[in-house]
Amino acid sequence: MAFSNPRPAVGANKDRKRVGRGEGSGHGKTSTRGSNGAGSRSGNKYRAGFEGGQMPLARRLPKFGFHSPHRTEYQIVNVDTLEICVSNGRLPKGQTITPDTLWEAGLINRQGMPVKILGDGELTQKLSIQAHKLSKSAVEKIEKAGGSAEQLMAVAK
Numbered sequence: 001m002a003f004s005n006p007r008p009a010v011g012a013n014k015d016r017k018r019v020g021r022g023e024g025s026g027h028g029k030t031s032t033r034g035s036n037g038a039g040s041r042s043g044n045k046y047r048a049g050f051e052g053g054q055m056p057l058a059r060r061l062p063k064f065g066f067h068s069p070h071r072t073e074y075q076i077v078n079v080d081t082l083e084i085c086v087s088n089g090r091l092p093k094g095q096t097i098t099p100d101t102l103w104e105a106g107l108i109n110r111q112g113m114p115v116k117i118l119g120d121g122e123l124t125q126k127l128s129i130q131a132h133k134l135s136k137s138a139v140e141k142i143e144k145a146g147g148s149a150e151q152l153m154a155v156a157k
Contacts (some may be wrong), residue, residue, distance in 0.1 A: 074133060075108040079141050080121020087125070096128040099152075116148070117142075 030074040033040040037052075049056050085091040090105045099115045102108045108115060117129060118139025127147040134142075134149050142149045 014075035072114060074114050075110065076116055076118055077102060077107050077131075078118050078120040079123040080137055081107060081121050082117075082127060082129070083121065084127060093125075097131055098130045098154065099132070123147075 004066035012117045017027060017032075018025065019027040022028045030040065033048070033139060038044045039095060049058060051057070051078045082091065082097065085105055085107065086093055090107075091097055091101060095101070099108065100111070103111045116133040116135070117131045117138045119136050119139075119141050123145045125147075126145055127142060128150075129142060129147065130152050132152050139149045
């Protein structure tokens, strides 16, 4: 062998299986399809997840829990995040923090979705906050720091 006539490694290329070419080939008669059933017949297509009449996995596994189709999902912001963003200058100091200012600062992802303020972390700065929902601990921490918390009307879906 030379660089002018390269060949694949031995065993790299296999001959394709030629079915239906007589009994001597080992793949004659039923052509590797088996004797009976839908798979042996032309035009057969099994749907995804079909297990030959056996109860499918998706139906064998237990289902539990409930998710209400009418639930309201909130975007969560913690008070320690507000503290950091005000000290960094991402949020305006002395102004009322609204969902719009949170969106402009990049603290929430969707503008039309309601916002909930949670009380995780510490708050030392005096902030005036408006949100669709506020946890009790968040309101306590905001008022303890000398700020005010106001609940906005919920946004209709």
